[in-house]
Amino acid sequence: MSDLPECPQCGLSNVYDDRDQRVCPDCGHEWPAGAASEDAGGAVVRDSNGNPLAAGDTVVVVKDLKVKGSSIPLKQGTVIRNIRLVEDDPEHIEGHSDKIKGLVLKTQFLRKA
Ligand SMILES: [Zn+2]
Numbered sequence: 001m002s003d004l005p006e007c008p009q010c011g012l013s014n015v016y017d018d019r020d021q022r023v024c025p026d027c028g029h030e031w032p033a034g035a036a037s038e039d040a041g042g043a044v045v046r047d048s049n050g051n052p053l054a055a056g057d058t059v060v061v062v063k064d065l066k067v068k069g070s071s072i073p074l075k076q077g078t079v080i081r082n083i084r085l086v087e088d089d090p091e092h093i094e095g096h097s098d099k100i101k102g103l104v105l106k107t108q109f110l111r112k113a
Pocket residue numbers: 007008009010011012024025026027028029
């Protein structure tokens with residue numbers, strides 16, 4: 001159980017956990033545990049290749065998809081511009097194609113453009 005990071009302030013590795021704090025005994029620096037390894041916003045949204053997606057990104061649909069409430073399928077290769085992330089749901093994004101507005105898409109069927 002010694003996967004603790006080095007102290008970001010002095011670089012020494014005598015760091016220990018004190019409840020949810022990391023403490024460096026050498027320089028006295030304290031910081032919240034996990035801050036370096038996880039984004040504060042929770043889970044990272046990733047495309048089918050594992051690349052992180054952010055709001056405003058452009059993505060491409062990697063396979064033909066049925067769209068709920070629409071008779072028009074979403075074709076492979078469709079470009080979705082200016083995506084929005086879904087809060088607390090890293091498996092979906094929202095966006096518009098040229099033909100269909102208000103899409104909610106599974107990130108596993110998308111690839112960052
Ligand atoms: Zn230190």
